[in-house]
Amino acid sequence: MTKEERAEKWFRNIPNAETIDLETRMEICSKVAKKMVLVFFAVFALELVLLSLIVGDDLFNGLADFVNSLIGGSHSRGSRNVAVIVAAIVCAPLFALPLIVTLVFKKKAIASAVNRTLGITNKGETRGHGATDKGWERLNGWMETFYPDWDMVVDDTPIKGFTPKDVRQQLAALKPGSYESIRMWAHIPIRANDEYQFNHLTISPKKRVGYFRIEVFTSDIAHDNHVINYEKAKLSEREVMEVLQNVLNNNLAAELQSWKVAMSYLIEKSTDAENYKAIAKLLPDGDTLFAKVERCIDAPKQYYTDNAERYCEREMDENKRNCDIIWAAIANEMLDNGNAVEVDWDVTKQEFCLKMKGLADKYHLTLNEDWLDEEDEIETWCEILNKQWADWGLCVAKFTIVCGNFGYLYFIYERQDVEKLSDLCMEVNQCIDVAKEI
Structure with a gap:
């Protein structure tokens, strides 16, 4: 059987x-x-x-x-x-x-x-589909409300406008203990309180079936450089929907009063410029890369003005933070120098191998398409390449771009130095790490 x-x-x-x-x-x-x-x-x-x-x-x-x-x-x-x-x-x-x-x-x-x-408890309360308790009854009339000024992304799939019922269906599809999540944000800024505004929120599953964690990301209104992340865990499906009702109906300030502050940090610090310079020098062809991005690190807004067309391609306007302008400049120069490739999440195996082979040839590495399965995803392919290239001390590293149109760059790097590079990136709230399956 x-x-x-x-x-x-x-x-x-x-x-x-x-x-x-x-x-x-x-x-x-x-x-x-x-x-x-x-x-x-x-x-x-x-x-x-x-x-x-x-x-x-x-x-x-x-x-x-x-x-x-x-x-x-x-x-x-x-x-x-x-x-x-x-x-x-x-x-x-x-x-x-x-x-x-x-x-x-x-x-x-x-x-x-x-x-x-x-999500059905022994007391008869249903936190999943088919719930009939009073808590769900209070939400029933609201579940069909359409919010056109909100968007969400589920597993890299964008959804423009949604109803709470749509969110509930997506919650049911999240696998317990996985790294899947739902990310949503409003087109119009929402105040979290007198000093901070709401940026976006994420909902992710806990290991225990039927329970979730919500994270709310806010930034200060005056300077837009101080971020506070709030967190609430061990929420049932119904409790998640009750939180969303407050958030979607612009009652965020009352909602966050009892939440845990998960993280509070400055996006831009006085030491950031030196850290970005150190990162540029550590990346492939570091001296050449540093020479091209040093001007951007020292004067981000002017650099944006001089390269506005390139930033528009990344859906970035002049209001972007300095850190985002610098990070996009480093990404673009790596691509221009042929030291990285940028691929979409739905890239085919053949397209991925064709792009990665150019990088592999620079390091005299073999890349055999038969190693990879067409049905797998990019992170799985990268992990297989990391194993194949381990004897050379090299790996595929992932450069995450969260500004403008979200995406990833992939480049080949010495495995032993990735951690040092990753730690420097964390200092400026950016991310470079070994590409691997989660």
Whole structure:
């Protein structure tokens, strides 16, 4: 029986199971199957202990003598088979109870796993689909409200305008414990309080099924360089929707009063210019790169004016922060020098290999398309290349661009130096790291 067939069979007649995808059902089956083995042997061992306490060792000695006499006294193969069958029948009652308990456990364990996946508690409150408690009833009239001035991104897929019902459907698709998230923001700035404005929020799943974490990112209105990130974790699906109701209806200030401040930092510090210069020098062809971006680091706004067309290609206007202007300049110069490639998230394997081969040739590295699977994603391909190139001490590094149109650059770098480069980037709230599957 295949895993798919087992999942179909085990979930038959389980309430609400039809709303769970096949992959999740197979994962539940694997976990329950391991527990079933433990339950069977635990009950069997307990049964033997109880029998030993009640009747002593005479029962087991007599049973062993009986089986030995059947097998030992049989000379032909057929007679021995008959003896084994008779012995199995005699011993069968010992296995009956553990088997019955295990089957009952399986049904209850799967039903419980379904409830956890859908967020149904033992008290009857449903935090997933099909909820009927008073909390959900209060939200029902609001769930169909359309918010055209809000956008969200789910797994790199942009959604322009949405209803709370759309958000709830996306929440159900987030896998527990994964790095998937929903990111949303408003077209019109929203004040978080008198000093700070809302930038965006993210919703990500916790390891425990049915629970989520929300992070709200704000920045100061006057100078736009001080960021405070708020966090609230262990929220049920309904609680997430209640938070969103406050946020979407422009009641963010009241919402954040009880939240934990996860991070507070300055986007631009007096030491940033020196850090950017150090980063440029550490990147491939560092001296050449530094010579081209030094002017931008020293005078970002003037550099933007002189290269406005290039920044427009990245959907960046003159109001962008200095740090964003500098980071985009470094990215553009790396691309122009042929030391990095920029690819979309939906790039094909052939396109990815064609671009990366140009970089690999510069370092005399082999890149074989057969190493990669067309169905995999960029991060998986990069991790495979990192393993193939490990003996040369080289890896694929990822340069993250969060300003303008969000994207990634990939370049080849010495593995031992990535951490130093990454630490410098963190000082200026930018990101370069080893490209790998999460």
